[in-house]
């Protein structure tokens with residue numbers, strides 16, 4: 590099956606993260622261990638030889654996905670009526686990694702061509718074909734229930750204003766919830782624009798970068814930072830191959846240095862506590 594022929598470069602960006610997770614699963618000590626990613630890589634008919642994810646990118650993509658999974662699973666455990674959203678889901682198989690999340694309560698959102706491919710290749714979950722910048726797509730998702738909202742690899746493709754508008758719409762829609770996404774500092778954006786491993790997406794980056802994880806609290810006062818997750822400081826680094834393990838352990842001593850790598854930002858919101 591070949592789905593990629595009609596994809597725009599923006600949509601094609603999903604192949605880099607998909608491939609990184611497939612390569613992680615092939616490692617002796619996978620960080621995420623997503624076997625489904627390898628299956629999709631084999632079925633999708635894309636020339637993955639065009640992509641050059643280096644080991645650090647593979648480790649970071651796998652670990653950030655794992656962090657988003659952990660937050661989504663914990664949220665559902667605390668909120669049995671929760672729904673889950675994955676914005677810019679691509680061909681990620683997050684739902685399969687969340688066995689306690691019923692497929693009926695999960696919504697994967699991506700642009701129409703990707704959504705179409707997703708329906709064919711990734712089982713489970715509701716698929717919404719939409720540009721997240723458009724108003725209206727949230728109408729397909731039930732309001733009134735707590736929501737955990739993941740966005741893995743999407744933020745870099747939105748401008749700051751588009752991101753602010755998106756978060757506001759999400760906060761207007763759901764009474765409470767959590768948002769978790771990977772973020773980039775301004776320095777990391779500059780690096781991504783020039784590094785070989787991310788050359789396939791370099792020209793598509795529109796987000797200017799964000800150095801202060803508390804900045805979104807100024808965008809919307811309903812948002813509260815839960816945790817800035819600096820991947821260099823996460824326990825899974827112990828599973829990294831030796832060279833990268835030592836690099837991240839060194840980086841972990843410095844917040845500034847750790848922030849040059851992958852950052853996952855986790856926020857909560859709750860309409861009931863707006864006045865607190």
Ligand SMILES: C[S@@+](CC[C@H](N)C(=O)[O-])C[C@H]1O[C@@H](n2cnc3c(N)ncnc32)[C@H](O)[C@@H]1O
Pocket residue numbers: 599600601602603604606607676677678679680681698699700703719720721722740741742743746
């Ligand atoms: C880097 S890929 C990440 C895909 C997936 N989350 C993953 O981790 O493999 C970015 C995804 O965001 C989607 N995307 C980019 N801009 C979008 C938008 N405005 N609305 C919906 N999806 C968008 C792309 O089509 C692509 O699937």
